[in-house]
Amino acid sequence: MRSWVLPVAVSVAALLALAGCPNNDKKPKPDPSPSAATSSSASSLTAAHGGDAAKGKALVEKQQCNRCHDGTGFEAAPQGKHCVHCHTDIMDAKFGSAESRVKWQPRVKDIQDAPSLEASSKRLGKKWIESYLLLPVDQRPALVQAMPRLDLTPEQAKDIAAYLGADDKDEPKPTGDVAKGRQLLDTKGCGTCHKMTGVSPLAASPVAVPLEPKEYGRAMRVAPDLRFVRDKMAPSRVVAWLTDPKAVKADSSMPKIPLSDAEVKDVVAYLYNAQIEAPRVTPPPQRLPVLTRKVTFEEVDKKVFHRTCWHCHSEPDYAIGDGGPGNSGGLGFKPRGLNLSDYAGIAAGFLNDKGERESVFAKDAAGVPRMVRALVARHAEEGGAPTGEVRGMPLGYAPLSLEDIQLVESWIAQGRPRS
Amino acid sequence: MKKLVASFLFLAAFAPIGLVAGDASACGMSVRLEPIPERPTPVQEIATGEKSLDSGNYLAAANAVTRTFPAIRNATAGTDPLQTRGLRVLAMSIVRSDGKVAANGQWTPAANLEWAAQTLREIDQKRPNDPAVQADLGEALAKITRTQGEAYKLLSRLADKDLMGSPHAYAALAQLRASKGDEQGMAAAVKRCEEMTKSPAVCKVSPAAKPAEKPGSVAVAAKVAML
Numbered sequence: 001m002r003s004w005v006l007p008v009a010v011s012v013a014a015l016l017a018l019a020g021c022p023n024n025d026k027k028p029k030p031d032p033s034p035s036a037a038t039s040s041s042a043s044s045l046t047a048a049h050g051g052d053a054a055k056g057k058a059l060v061e062k063q064q065c066n067r068c069h070d071g072t073g074f075e076a077a078p079q080g081k082h083c084v085h086c087h088t089d090i091m092d093a094k095f096g097s098a099e100s101r102v103k104w105q106p107r108v109k110d111i112q113d114a115p116s117l118e119a120s121s122k123r124l125g126k127k128w129i130e131s132y133l134l135l136p137v138d139q140r141p142a143l144v145q146a147m148p149r150l151d152l153t154p155e156q157a158k159d160i161a162a163y164l165g166a167d168d169k170d171e172p173k174p175t176g177d178v179a180k181g182r183q184l185l186d187t188k189g190c191g192t193c194h195k196m197t198g199v200s201p202l203a204a205s206p207v208a209v210p211l212e213p214k215e216y217g218r219a220m221r222v223a224p225d226l227r228f229v230r231d232k233m234a235p236s237r238v239v240a241w242l243t244d245p246k247a248v249k250a251d252s253s254m255p256k257i258p259l260s261d262a263e264v265k266d267v268v269a270y271l272y273n274a275q276i277e278a279p280r281v282t283p284p285p286q287r288l289p290v291l292t293r294k295v296t297f298e299e300v301d302k303k304v305f306h307r308t309c310w311h312c313h314s315e316p317d318y319a320i321g322d323g324g325p326g327n328s329g330g331l332g333f334k335p336r337g338l339n340l341s342d343y344a345g346i347a348a349g350f351l352n353d354k355g356e357r358e359s360v361f362a363k364d365a366a367g368v369p370r371m372v373r374a375l376v377a378r379h380a381e382e383g384g385a386p387t388g389e390v391r392g393m394p395l396g397y398a399p400l401s402l403e404d405i406q407l408v409e410s411w412i413a414q415g416r417p418r419s
Numbered sequence: 420m421k422k423l424v425a426s427f428l429f430l431a432a433f434a435p436i437g438l439v440a441g442d443a444s445a446c447g448m449s450v451r452l453e454p455i456p457e458r459p460t461p462v463q464e465i466a467t468g469e470k471s472l473d474s475g476n477y478l479a480a481a482n483a484v485t486r487t488f489p490a491i492r493n494a495t496a497g498t499d500p501l502q503t504r505g506l507r508v509l510a511m512s513i514v515r516s517d518g519k520v521a522a523n524g525q526w527t528p529a530a531n532l533e534w535a536a537q538t539l540r541e542i543d544q545k546r547p548n549d550p551a552v553q554a555d556l557g558e559a560l561a562k563i564t565r566t567q568g569e570a571y572k573l574l575s576r577l578a579d580k581d582l583m584g585s586p587h588a589y590a591a592l593a594q595l596r597a598s599k600g601d602e603q604g605m606a607a608a609v610k611r612c613e614e615m616t617k618s619p620a621v622c623k624v625s626p627a628a629k630p631a632e633k634p635g636s637v638a639v640a641a642k643v644a645m646l
Contacts, residue, residue: 297615317500337549343615347584348550357550359581415614418586 049126049161049168056163059156063332070251071118073163080321081330087112110144113221117164119249123241126158126165128232133157137384139224141195148396149381150332169234174269176262181270185226188257193223198276202226209255219253229271238268282383284376288406295411297343297418304404305340308394313340326395343418361412369412375405461487465501468508475618477512477520484509485521496538497545507542507555510535514559515587532562550577554588561591571595578608586616593624 060072067077068084079085087108089095096104120129132139134157136147152160185191191202211219229238240247242264245254259267312324319341322328329335338360339345352358360371368376370390378392378399392399400408411417459467468483484491484505496503512520513535518528526534539556546552554577560570574592577583583592593608605624612622 317504339551344551344554344584347582347615349580349582351548355548357548357580357582361581415611418615419617 049130049158049165051126051130051158051160051162053159053162055156056159056161059152059160059332060163063150063152063160064330065117067331068114070114070116071120084112084114110221113143113218114145115140115222115224116249116251118251120164121166122248123237124165124232125168125234126161127168129161129165130154130157133160135384135386136381137228138382139228140222141197141225142193142221142223144398145396146382148331149387149391151334152332166234166237169236171235174235174265174272176265176267176269178266178269178273180263181266181268182274184259184263184267185270188259190226190257193220194226195223196226196274198227198279199274207255208257211255215253219255222253226271227276235268235272238271239264242267279384281385284380284383284385285402287372287376287409288402290413291406291410294417295407295414297411297416300407300411301343304400304408305346308397308400309340312395313338315339315341315345318342331395347416361416369409372405372409372412375400375408461501465504465508468505468512472508472511472515475515475621477516480508481512481520484512492534496541503542503545506538507552510538510542510559511555514555514562517562532559535559536563536566550580550582551584553577554583554585558585558588558591561595567595567598571599578611583611584615586612586621589615590622590624593622597624 057073060066061074064077064081065072066074067081070076076082076085079089086095090101090104090108091112093101095101132147133150133152134154136149138146140146185196186203187205189205189207191204192207194202196202207216233241237248241249241254242257242259243261244256245252246256309326310319312326314321314323314327316323316328322330323339325331325333326336326338326340328337334351336350337348337357338350339348346360349357349359358370361369363369364373373390374393377387377390378394378397380387381392382399394400464483464487468480468487471477471480471483488494488502488505491502491505491509494502494506496506509521513531518531518535520531522528522531536556536559539552539559543549543552543556553573557570557574557577560566560573570591574583574588574595578589578592583589589608589612593605593612596602596604596608609622609624613619616622
């Protein structure tokens with residue numbers, strides 16, 4: 001294991017303390033995919049997609065999808081670079097001292113999972129993958145982390161979709177018994193792991209098959225919101241999936257639920273035909289007013305920078321490791337040279353697209369510092385809104401609380417006092 | 420007699436054990452290891468040096484570096500990350516002590532400042548476009564009369580772009596502005612310095628103050644000549 005994992009672990013811990021517990025109460029999110037709001041039929045999918053799978057494969061490598069996901073078609077990233085494996089090792093006491101693990105484990109326990117991309121080309125439609133990559137919308141209500149918005153052009157997203165996705169099928173709308181399908185979802189234990197936002201809550205009945213506890217825990221964490229099934233998968237693929245998930249995807253946590261062929265059709269009919277409420281559009285939150293009390297760097301560093309940001313934005317010569325993707329590049333992002341681990345580093349700003357240094361405190365036309373814009377943008381992303389050139393931070397994690405953003409903004413407004 | 424022989428054999432057989440046990444604090448078959456005082460690791464030493472530098476204890480900072488890298492004066496920046504950090508700590512300790520730290524018969528304060536400036540230039544070359552390094556370099560250049568113009572440009576540019584997080588660099592800029600009669604600019608730099616320092620004394624600027632190093636006093640400028 002590479003030695004940079006240590007700070008990674010420390011700060012992931014911090015990072016995820018920020019993220020908090022799995023959010024099981026998330027409200028429905030606006031879905032950019034074409035069918036979400038109107039319960040569209042699978043027939044809206046067409047076979048024409050385009051995209052260059054070879055280029056897509058190269059992009060999957062460049063974007064380092066294998067740092068989080070299995071099943072990318074590439075070897076898993078080395079241990080020191082693999083977020084999920086490192087967190088798992090901390091939880092399994094395979095990494096770090098006992099003393100360190102006491103600090104780390106509570107913070108990483110909720111970030112040991114990322115969905116596997118294994119057999120994605122047997123499951124997920126290309127068009128959905130393409131739209132999802134460009135504007136990821138949280139698919140897994142119980143998973144703390146979410147797919148980050150990568151630095152991709154629409155053409156690149158199309159290429160990746162061509163590599164990872166299944167051909168979109170023009171299939172008729174499923175014709176099973178919708179009411180029965182819903183009843184099955186309620187009685188076979190589906191609601192124990194899954195949510196289906198936009199419909200009345202699924203009953204959390206006992207799962208129809210026994211599950212090993214560890215696998216059960218993972219299944220609960222990665223279970224996707226079923227509202228998106230109709231957008232992601234062609235009906236025939238859902239039938240195959242429900243009939244025997246592991247025959248489609250060997251590493252799936254989804255158990256084989258005892259269902260007759262007719263029952264499978266009923267469940268599929270419900271998933272495709274149930275009336276789903278349009279997602280509630282969540283406007284970006286209003287920032288809290290700047291604090292009048294003094295805010296020092298020590299306070300902001302402790303509560304925000306060192307707790308959350310430092311994990312991906314540190315200085316390679318000072319942290320063990322490569323400084324993280326937010327400094328030396330990674331996950332497809334170019335090196336930005338942003339070091340949020342100390343006062344001077346934060347002041348030193350980041351490398352913009354022209355390769356010039358730019359202050360993270362530079363204000364936009366509305367007078368909002370760049371750093372604050374990024375923190376607010378994460379809230380907007382969670383609400384399903386595009387945020388333009390400013391990517392929401394922390395990348396792929398729960399947004400900072402408004403109080404923490406207020407703290408950062410107050411510190412900046414007060415001239416960034418050190419003490 | 421037999422008893423005597425048996426006793427002798429018994430003692431002969433177990434005496435070494437008793438001896439060893441006494442020396443090594445053995446307890447039955449277990450040997451209790453005496454705690455050996457741990458020496459700080461090189462990383463810890465340099466981190467201590469950085470803390471000492473931040474808190475204004477320049478001698479302690481320099482000592483932490485030379486303990487870890489006795490031949491640091493011969494080191495080349497960028498070859499080893501930890502050593503490069505050490506070079507920075509030593510260089511900045513020298514700069515902030517006006518060349519006095521690590522001075523001796525050979526290393527006059529002026530020669531020390533030259534070494535520090537050259538070292539920081541090397542670090543800047545290895546890590547281009549890093550305002551934190553540039554601020555350090557600007558601070559060092561401000562201490563040497565012939566490079567004050569360069570320091571002024573460098574520090575002004577960083578300040579204009581709001582990329583400078585070093586109170587010492589702002590203090591150096593304030594000093595340079597004062598020497599140019601730019602009272603307003605000096606006050607602005609002092610204000611920024613005061614906002615970001617834990618020790619406001621760092622930001623004190625005397626408009627009449629002259630740089631520590633006198634022109635022409637540098638006997639040997641090139642780093643290599645000072646080895």
